[in-house]
Amino acid sequence: MTDPQRECRRCRLADRRTQVVVGRGNPQATVMMVGEAPGRDEDRTGYGFQGAAGKIFDQVLEYLGLSRDTIWLANAVRCRPTDDGRKNRPPLPDEVIACRPWLMDDVRTVNPQVIVTFGRTAWESLTGGSWKDVTAGAPFPLAESRWAVALYHPAYLIYRRAFWPQYRDHLDRLAAFLREMGVSTDPASGPFLTMVR
Numbered sequence: 728m729t730d731p732q733r734e735c736r737r738c739r740l741a742d743r744r745t746q747v748v749v750g751r752g753n754p755q756a757t758v759m760m761v762g763e764a765p766g767r768d769e770d771r772t773g774y775g776f777q778g779a780a781g782k783i784f785d786q787v788l789e790y791l792g793l794s795r796d797t798i799w800l801a802n803a804v805r806c807r808p809t810d811d812g813r814k815n816r817p818p819l820p821d822e823v824i825a826c827r828p829w830l831m832d833d834v835r836t837v838n839p840q841v842i843v844t845f846g847r848t849a850w851e852s853l854t855g856g857s858w859k860d861v862t863a864g865a866p867f868p869l870a871e872s873r874w875a876v877a878l879y880h881p882a883y884l885i886y887r888r889a890f891w892p893q894y895r896d897h898l899d900r901l902a903a904f905l906r907e908m909g910v911s912t913d914p915a916s917g918p919f920l921t922m923v924r
């Protein structure tokens with residue numbers, strides 16, 4: 728059966744995409760993670776968080792004792808935002824609004840206890856709140872006994888090494904909350920982000 732999401736043309740981003748980058752992972756996951764939108768690599772492969780930001784994302788998962796197989800991974804916007812097919816750009820507000828029903832479909836279907844968002848777009852689309860009020864790594868209550876936790880987007884870290892210790896504090900706060908929620912975590916030992924060049 729055709730997945731209507733893969734055929735979606737609700738916004739202009741349908742015109743330049745290679746494919747819709749749909750959510751993936753464990754459909755019974757306790758933890759869902761939400762990124763902003765596909766970039767060039769994600770558009771090409773169909774998988775979220777590729778390239779340099781993807782390497783950081785994988786280290787975040789490792790640090791938290793999670794993996795791509797144990798979580799559900801989705802984007803707030805599912806087609807690559809680009810004006811010329813070469814450069815990525817941030818999604819526009821109407822594109823985020825157009826794509827939000829797919830995000831909420833994933834939330835209803837997967838039914839996670841904890842939803843971790845990466846960056847402003849994902850947070851604001853999921854919660855309807857403002858990014859400026861966020862305390863990174865701290866739990867925020869949602870309807871139906873769910874919790875949201877905001878983290879900065881991995882792409883923000885690529886050229887900001889001075890921010891990494893602060894980011895690790897955010898992850899430690901999140902890891903403590905996941906343990907409190909009974910989400911089994913087996914955190915990696917050793918320093919965070921050692922492999923990222």
Ligand code: SF4
Pocket residue numbers: 732735736737738739740741747804805806822825826829
């Ligand atoms: S970005 Fe979302 S709403 Fe827009 S065409 Fe793609 S799947 Fe549809």
